[in-house]
Structure formats: structure tokens, C-alpha cells
Amino acid sequence: MNAKFPHIATLLFLVLLACNTETVDSYTPTPSPLEIPQLFEARILNPVIPIDNQQTKEGIALGKKLFFDPILSINNTIACANCHLPQNAFTDSNRFSNGVNQTLSKRNAMPLFNLAWNYDEKFFWDGSVFSLEHQAIQPVIDVNEMGNTWQNVEQSLNSHPEYPELFKQAFGTSKIDSTLVTKAIAQFERTLISATSKFDKFLLGLTTLTPQEQNGFNVFMDENRGDCFHCHGTENNPLWTDNLFHNNGLDSEFTDLGLGAITGDPADNGKFKTPSIRNLAFTAPYMHDGRFSTLEEVINHYSEGLKNSSTIDPLMKKIAQGGVQLTNEDKANLKAFLLTLTDFDFIKN
């Protein structure tokens, strides 16, 4: 027994060494599942998380660093966060965003929150991109935005003193490519969850609405008045958007075909994605082209400003009169309700 001991001890030592080496080589990122808000968990379907891009602590941190780093742009001047500002619920307060070439984007930047619950995974105002992972591809190479090439981006990141190690920690490889960059950014973007507005707290029984806010909610839900719920949903869908595409009567003739330019179907001309009505206090200007500066202008549009066209959504009512003809009191109440969906915690975090 004693004679065998040195051999066994040596064997054990070698096994331990082997195990130790294995641990270093196959570094596993730390799972970091989305913290799903109570109302989301209770009322709507689970978020979309690709099986090949599960949320990890390292991936999210890397995505956040990339989101705020101008290294993605051709001249190191513009990061994602330049046009998607946290204090504006990750949109731009300018009607159009200024790119690296001092040229303007064609549409208003979309706010970024609750993106994991975009079930059809059609992104942008015109639904031109499928999946959050693919969404970040285009802004990097758009001459009106970051004006870069993915080859340049990959070179910059691969020769960076920090990024190769961060990618290794997040994805197990230090060889950086566009796929991993956009995966990391998508992981970060999925953590941008807005669910703590006053109205959320009201639904959870933590606060009450003022009479004006309650009346505004009634305008929103009343098919005879606002009839906003058919596209923006009821209190039982905390997203406050159907994530679908509608022509909401902005124009009688289209300079921007929206979804129609993507599908090639004339029946889709003038249709744009329904934005969430969360965080409207932070997301002016409004509509795909940022044409409205204030909420009052938005409400007036639906009340009196509708323009008829062949693809206007049939849910737009009383088009001949310009809209649903809200009273001034209804308008003020509706605005008060809409502002209860402001999530101050979201822009602080």
C-alpha cells in the first residue's frame, strides 16, 4: 500500500493539473438571464432570446462598452449612444441625427427599450431588418451614420488593447468579427427594460392615478373617442405597442414609402412601425420623421389632422373630418395619461 502511494499521488497531481488547465482554456461566461418585470411575466409571452446568443454578464458588459464607444465609426467620433441617448430613452432629441459626414439621417432615431419583446423581430421604422443581432449591422456602414466598414471595425477592435480579451471572456474567442460585435450589442440592448412608470406602479397597486389621468386613460380606451388601444394596446400589454406597421394618416402622398419600400407591396406604402407610447416625455420629436415636436401636436393629428390615402389604416376614424374630434378637455386628459407612462428610473439606470 505504501509503495503504491507515490504513484497514486503523482497521478492525482497530474489529474489536478489537467483539470486546472482545462478550466483556464474553456472559460465559460456567466449566465445573466433577463430580469423580467412582474407585469411582463404575468401578462405577455416570453422575450425573444436567440439560443446562440444567451445573455451573459460578460456579453452584456461588452455590448454596453461597444454601444458607448465611438470606435465603431469611421473617424472615432460617433457611438451608438450619440443618437440613442440614455436621457432620451435611447433616442435622439433632434429630428434627424447627425452622422460622421455631417449629413443627416433620413428618419428619426427610434427609442430603445423592451426590444426583447419584439416578437416578429422586425426592426427599424420600416421593419427592414430581422433580429436584434442584425439590427446593429446597418448603422455602422450607413454613410449618414457611422460611415465605416465592418472590415475597418474588425481591424480596430482586434488591434485594441482591451477588446480581444473582453471578447474572449464573452464569447471564448479573441478573434473579433461583426457577428460577435452585434451579438454583444444585442445582449446589452435586451437589458434596456422600461417597466417602472407611474402607470406600471398603478397596475401593481402601488399608487393611484389623478382623476385627470384616469379620464385620459378612458379617452385612450374609448372607441368613440381616442380609440388608441387597437394599436397601442390595453393595460394588459405592458409594451404599449403592437410592434406592427400602420399608415396613421400622416400624408396623402408619400415621400417615404416605409414598409412598402421593403416589401414592394403598394398596399404597404406609408406604413411605419407603431412606436411604444412609453417614455413620451423623453422621446420628442415624434413619428418616423420627427415631424411633431410636442405631444399636443401628436394628439391634434389624430383628432383633426388625418390625411386620407389608399393605405390609411381602417382603424383611423372619421377621416373626412380629419380625425376623432377630441374636445380640449379630452386632449388634456389624454396627455396626462400618456405622461403616466414616463419611466424616470429607466433613464437614470
Add this chain to the structure above:
Amino acid sequence: MKKIIFTLLIILTVLSCTDSEETIESKNITLNFSHTWDGVPVTNADFNTFKFTTKNGEQLKIERLRYVISDVTLETSNGELIVINAHNLVDVTNNKNLTFAPTAPILTGNYNNMSFIFGFKNEKNISAAYEDLNTAIFGVPEMLGGGYHYMQLDGKFKNESDETIGYNFHAIRAVDASGDTPTFPKDTFIKVNLGPVSISDNTTFNIEMNIAEWFKNPHTWNLNQLHQTLMPNTNAQIMMFDNGQSVFNLKSIN
């Protein structure tokens, strides 16, 4: 030797279990939903074009059609009801869920009747109860009694002045919302009876909705008078219920 006997016993036990399971004749059923306008097939490819005419003479086009069915039920020869506690949102616009295959297997045999509910029975028409329908924004405001839409049929029609006007033919539980609290004068979910069926194998039921019937029988629907804001219109909802009785039929079984 004991080991051999023990092993044989285990094998026999497993085999006997397998035999026992095979004696249970349970099969899957599938419901396929197709759509016509008085016999002419309608798919989402036919949407957004004025190609249909109602009995009242209005030309119309369809832009959105989705509806919920629930509680597929089989009635055995001794009157027992086998209820499949599930629902399905048929979304013709996006060509989704036109096939509904409930997970509950059905015992083979002859059944006196097969039916389903267009919409929800009142006790199952509960606000916020169904995540898929909340997600699809299919709910009905609490001021109109809550619960869910039964159907959303939207589009445009040519009015008497040949102007193009939107219509929202939305079916819900008929409600009287004129008072402080909604009241419900008449149940407007529809029990659709498909008749006697025999299930001997995995079986597909091909069910057809004749969309034209919504505007036809017994009430000749005048879209000029009833085209929008129909949800709070109690009489309109009851008329939809009446017309809905003849909308579905079982085309074939295979």
C-alpha cells in the same frame, strides 16, 4: 441464475407496460381553417383589393382578419362532453395559426357531435387571462366589459357616394355600456356545431368560414350605416351574432 430471472422479469414488465399503452387508442385531431367569399377562396393574397361585394351591394376590401376559437368539444354517444381547454387565434392577415392542433389526444370512436366556440364562453372571457392574446393586443377595454375580441375584420368599402371608407367589423361580447357599470344583454359567443364525427386515426377537420355570411343572413348588413365604432353598439353585436350562426361549416374530414 437469479440475475437472469430478475433481468427477464424486468424485460417482461417493460414489455407488458408497452403492450398496455398500445391498447389505449388515442389520436390527435387537427382543425384547418380556410376562408371563402361565397365559395371563392380567400387568403391574405386577396386582401387590400376591392374584390368582394356584400349582399347589400357594397364593394369592400379586407385588410385585416383574425378571430379566436376555443373549447373544441366532442360529445360521446352517452352524452359525455370532452372539452379541449384551449384556444387558437386564427390570423388570416399574417397566415398564422390557420391550423390548430390541440395537444390533447382524443380516444378513437364515434361521436354524436363536434363543436367549437367562436370567441369565448363568458366564464372564459376573462381580461388578461391569456398571454398570447394580450401580446396580440386582442383585449377589450374594461369600459366595454373586458375580456377579448372574438373577431377583428377590418378594411374599406365604397359608400353610397362612392367614397372609400374604413370599416371595423369587430365582434365582442355584446355589452350595454350606457350606465356606470357594463351589463350584458345577450351572449354573443357562437357555438359552432360540426355534427357527428368518427375518429379512427389522426384526423384533420377542414372548417370553412364564409366571410360573406357576416353581411348576409338573417340581417342584410348595411355598411353605410354600420361600419365603425361597433364594439359599444349592442344591437350591432347581436346582429353579428345572428349572422355568425351560418358562417362556419365543416367542409371535409381526412
